[in-house]
Amino acid sequence: MSARILRITGASVVWSPGLASSEPTTLECVDGRIVTAPTGALPADASPTGAVPADARIDTAQFDTARVDTLDAEGGVITPGLVNAHHHLLQSAFRTLPGTRGVEMSVWLGRMREAYVAARVDPDLVGLAARVALAESLLCGVTTVADHHLTWPPGVDSVQIAGAAFAAARDVGARLVFVRGTAGCDPDAAASSVAAIHSTHLPGARRGVTDDGMRQLAVGPSGIHADGPATFGALGEIARTLGLRRRTQANEQVDVARAAEQYGRRPLDLLDEWGWLAPDVTLAHLCDITDSEVALVAAGGVTVTHAPACDLPMGWGVAPVARLLDRGVRVGLGTSGGGSNDAGHLLADARLAMQVAPLAGRPLDALEALTMATAGGADGLGRPELGRLTPGSAADLVVWDVSGVADAGVADPVGGLLWANPGRRPRHVVVGGVVVVRDFELVNTEEQALAADLREQCARRRIGR
CATH class of the missing domain: 2.30.40.10 (Urease, subunit C, domain 1)
Structure with a gap:
């Protein structure tokens, strides 16, 4: 041999x-x-x-x-290699947009949605943004990225959007976990889309991971602020059928407010009722979480992703990472997207996690933070061979x-x-x-050319103008 x-x-x-x-x-x-x-x-x-x-x-x-x-x-x-357990690659085409800094999350979501519509998001833009974001990730030491994709314009083929992201990862040489997300999508259509993406881009894959480990598919409602029990149920069922991991965002400002307004409940109570507090689930953010909810997450075997460089600068809260770790919860680290973080530098975000941890519990040491950025994120993806x-x-x-x-x-x-x-x-x-x-320097592609291509697209679509 x-x-x-x-x-x-x-x-x-x-x-x-x-x-x-x-x-x-x-x-x-x-x-x-x-x-x-x-x-x-x-x-x-x-x-x-x-x-x-x-x-x-x-x-x-x-x-x-x-x-x-x-x-x-x-x-x-x-x-x-670092594992970025929560990113939104498309947002790398929408960094530092006017009116999107230091605002409430409900305002931010509306302004980002308007920007996506005005830019006419399509597979071309998805691919270019993903190439830039994944190249940036590699140049920050990140080898695996989980992309929670939430933007599905009417009439645009979801299989092509996923294909554009996977092609971008192949071109630069990064591992990609594509999370077929929803944000008010039709539940049955979203589940059908997951099946179509799987059969097209990961045929025969076990656990939603290709044999070479370079592509993975997961499902992920945006959160209770955007999706109801029908969506969580439909995506949960297709995930069980195909053996996929489940991910969602929870206990952010808008999530807590919407759950109280619409259901009179807390988000984690609803997720528990809907079967989404389980070992195959990862929850991102958790900025507003009580001690009893920490215990609930720990008891469910849920993994968590911390995204301090999104939540803190925007004023959206600080997750109690040390309390989660002390209860045995596996915690990963994510940058979230360019629409709120602007950068994909996970190492810098690990430092930020250490700096703010005392405000929400106890200090973190460097090895804890680095473990979050490696094995913690990998375990949340169900990938013990990584990190x-x-x-x-x-x-x-x-x-x-x-x-x-x-x-x-x-x-x-x-x-x-x-x-x-x-x-x-x-x-x-x-x-x-x-x-x-x-x-x-990147080996598989030329950094300046990638940047120029996305800049041209942003100018043509008048993003940020």
Whole structure:
């Protein structure tokens, strides 16, 4: 048998949730999988859940020929590829729109909706925005992105919209989880759309994931503020039929207000009643959540996605991340979309999560935040092979350069990734054993050309004018 081997040599530190090595390390990947791991274990209570089973590990002795590529990580820090567990890729064409900053969520939603209609959203715009957002993600060390897509213009084929996003991910080399969302859509039409997207773009996929792990499909009502029990029921049923993960947004300002106005209830009470507090469900935001609701989420085995760089600047609240973690809830990290965050820099958002955590509970340390940005998000996607560097895991990793002035004097180089220079660009990024960023530049496409293409489209459609 032949093999494709990637060796990453010379790193000063290799970190994975629950594991770390400070010895000069050679990390080896075979056919897209990790075959070595950090050697120094952290305390047992720091070990991640959902690790890849031992029988998935790879025996390199079975290969008699190999093509070997070497990647120089001299002096750098290696981490797993980051997992952006909540994004809205389309919004990268709608950043810093006038009238969309510092406003109530109900106002923001209306203004964004008006902008989408005026721009005539179609697969072309979806594809261009996704290429830019996913390229930006790779250049921020993010290797997997969950795109909660909520915009479905009348007369536009949903299969083509999903196809445009998947094609963008293929072109730049990122993993994409496409979440077929709803925001007031017809429930039966939305469920039929999920089935059509699955049969077209993921035929034969198990758990909604292609064999190479590069494409995944999930379902996701926008939230109780936009969708009722019929939609949650229809998408829940098609998810069970196809084995897909479920995701929604909960306990944001407008969500709490609408639930009280329309049902006289709290959003999480309704989600529990509708069967949406379960281990296959991820809830994003949770800005307004009580202690009893934290217990309800924990009891349901639900995973959570924190999006501080969306919620905080907009004045929409602070999720009590530490309280959730302390109750055993797996928490991931997301940027949300360009319409509220403007950036896709998950490392910077991990720093922000640490900075504001004391306002909603207790401080977070850097390893907790980095675990949220890796294994926490991966587990929320039902993907234990992502977000960690253990034998058998997917070979998604990032080499961070720590040789500059921003890292001088840093005693803890892993913590320093977040505290000292969270806006850094990675030196190298690997997805599935394939180098997609080398020496700080994209490999598969030209950054300036991507930016120019989207700028031209935004100007032609008068977005932001």
